[in-house]
Amino acid sequence: MSTPTANPRRLLLRSAAAATTASAVLLVSACGSGEAEDSEPEVAAVIDEERCQTNRDAGTITYITGYQYQASVSILEAVAADALGYFEAVCLDVEIQPGTGDTIGNAQTVAAGTAQLTSMGSEAEILMANDADIDVIGVATYGHVPIATLLTGTDVEELSDLEGATLGHKGNMPAPLEAMLVSDGVDMDSIEQVEVGYDPSVLPRDQVQALTGFRSNEPFLLSDMEEEYNEWLPEDYGVVGSFGVMATNHDFADENPTVVEDVLRAMSRAFDHCVDNGEECVEFAAELSESGYDVEHNLRVWNAEHELVTASTQESSPAGYIDLTLTEAEGQTLVDNGQLDEMPDLEPLFDPRYLEAVHVAGDVAWPAE
Numbered sequence: 261m262s263t264p265t266a267n268p269r270r271l272l273l274r275s276a277a278a279a280t281t282a283s284a285v286l287l288v289s290a291c292g293s294g295e296a297e298d299s300e301p302e303v304a305a306v307i308d309e310e311r312c313q314t315n316r317d318a319g320t321i322t323y324i325t326g327y328q329y330q331a332s333v334s335i336l337e338a339v340a341a342d343a344l345g346y347f348e349a350v351c352l353d354v355e356i357q358p359g360t361g362d363t364i365g366n367a368q369t370v371a372a373g374t375a376q377l378t379s380m381g382s383e384a385e386i387l388m389a390n391d392a393d394i395d396v397i398g399v400a401t402y403g404h405v406p407i408a409t410l411l412t413g414t415d416v417e418e419l420s421d422l423e424g425a426t427l428g429h430k431g432n433m434p435a436p437l438e439a440m441l442v443s444d445g446v447d448m449d450s451i452e453q454v455e456v457g458y459d460p461s462v463l464p465r466d467q468v469q470a471l472t473g474f475r476s477n478e479p480f481l482l483s484d485m486e487e488e489y490n491e492w493l494p495e496d497y498g499v500v501g502s503f504g505v506m507a508t509n510h511d512f513a514d515e516n517p518t519v520v521e522d523v524l525r526a527m528s529r530a531f532d533h534c535v536d537n538g539e540e541c542v543e544f545a546a547e548l549s550e551s552g553y554d555v556e557h558n559l560r561v562w563n564a565e566h567e568l569v570t571a572s573t574q575e576s577s578p579a580g581y582i583d584l585t586l587t588e589a590e591g592q593t594l595v596d597n598g599q600l601d602e603m604p605d606l607e608p609l610f611d612p613r614y615l616e617a618v619h620v621a622g623d624v625a626w627p628a629e
Contacts, residue, residue: 303345306626311518312351318519321354322375327361329545331558332476333402333504333565334379336541337527340534343544346526352519356548364389371395371509376516377523380505381407383587383610384435384594390609391600396507398610400524400580401587402531403565404572406436406501409475410492411463411482416470419444419492428456428468436494436501437472439593443497461485476564480557500589504569506580510608517614524580525618529626531566531579538562578619582612 305312325335338356341347347354357375359366366378367389378396380386386398416422419441427433433453441448456462456471460478463471464487471478475493482489494501506524513520534541538559546553573579584606594600618625 303348305351306349307351307522311522314518315351315522316353318516319353321352321377321519321523322357323354323523324357324366324369324375324378325359326363326366326379326381328358329549329553331538331542331545331562332379333531333562333569334400334506334527336534336545336562337530338379339545339548340541341526341530343541343547344530344533346529347523350522350526352522352526354523358548364392364394367394367396367507370507370512373509373512376512376519377506377508380507381503382590383502383505384590384599386505386507386609387591387594387600387604390604395509395511397510397513397608398505398507398582399513399520399612399614400506401502401582401610402504402506402569402580404502404574404583404586405568406434406494406499407474407476407503407565407568408434408436408494408501409473409479410437410440411460411471411473411478412490412492413463413466413469414488414490416490419446422470423447423450425469426452426454426467427470427472428454428462429472430458431455434472435590435593435597435599436499438597439499440492440494440497442597443499461487463487463489476561476568480560480564484557499593500586501593502586502590504565513611513614520614521617524615525624525626528578528580528615528618528624532624534562535566535570538566576622578615578622578624580615582610582615584610 323338325338326332329335329339342354342356359378363380363385367380369375370378371394383398383401386396389396412422423446438448454468456468460471460473460481462468463482464485479491508520542555542559542562545558546555569579574581574583587606587610588603591600591603591606595603
């Protein structure tokens with residue numbers, strides 16, 4: 261796994277002192293207790309009674325995953341937070357719905373208020389959604405490196421070898437991969453692009469000579485097939501990207517700030533737990549899946565992605581931090597590729613305050629064990 265190239269980062273801080281004070285106030289006595297049902301362990305609340313009631317008054321919070329119950333960053337944490345009782349500990353009733361992989365469709369559902377939160381593939385998707393008048397904001401960004409990868413046969417020794425070849429994608433060419441090819445001087449007009457499914461064997465069968473994928477997925481599948489391939493990573497060509505983005509809509513966040521904060525609080529705690537207990541968390545996801553869940557593969561997905569998160573997270577910053585300097589660089593890729601006409605004002609589209617409010621010095625604020 262390649263180490264992400266260094267990039268200048270500017271963490272947007274909105275009064276660290278206020279966040280610290282707020283966290284200290286929140287972590288007080290339980291808002292209620294009682295005998296638990298025999299089938300479920302008792303979960304004590306970790307926030308004060310007033311905040312607890314505010315969260316309960318919000319009703320059921322629907323969270324749509326990016327794709328089914330795949331053990332990806334921004335999905336597995338939600339599953340684990342629910343299974344471990346972390347949502348209950350902050351007095352939230354969270355319903356997790358499996359997404360189909362149509363993250364822009366998920367964004368439309370959240371913008372309409374039918375769901376309240378969803379995970380999206382990248383910050384670029386937040387920009388493109390808003391460009392299409394879909395009102396969502398990013399409240400956490402876990403990976404600060406492109407998750408997209410380009411796979412080719414071993415006969416491709418440099419990217420220009422793809423000129424005249426056929427490239428398969430999942431519906432569109434990921435912006436970081438197009439930027440990588442363009443930056444290396446590849447004539448994009450000479451490449452035939454075709455839509456293919458999710459079976460990576462089209463590459464070794466030579467139905468395509470290049471295949472877009474996710475670096476936490478297709479490379480593992482091809483290796484399992486004992487197929488050889490070359491992998492091309494956008495950051496090796498200076499291309500900025502992101503993955504594992506949590507999104508909500510403006511109105512919901514404005515009206516329910518404690519809900520958004522405490523969803524992120526519970527998920528942040530679950531992220532830390534799953535880093536050390538990946539197999540347990542993947543089993544939680546397997547229990548939700550109806551059938552055919554590949555635990556071994558999904559554990560590899562989780563391990564690959566949380567390692568990318570850790571490697572790309574600025575020191576002393578919490579996992580999920582937002583850096584608009586990197587966002588701007590990612591957005592510029594969309595402008596350069598013609599996917600956006602111009603760079604929008606970024607600050608209204610990303611709000612780091614919710615994540616910052618539940619962290620102190622980079623660590624999630626939670627009662628001592």
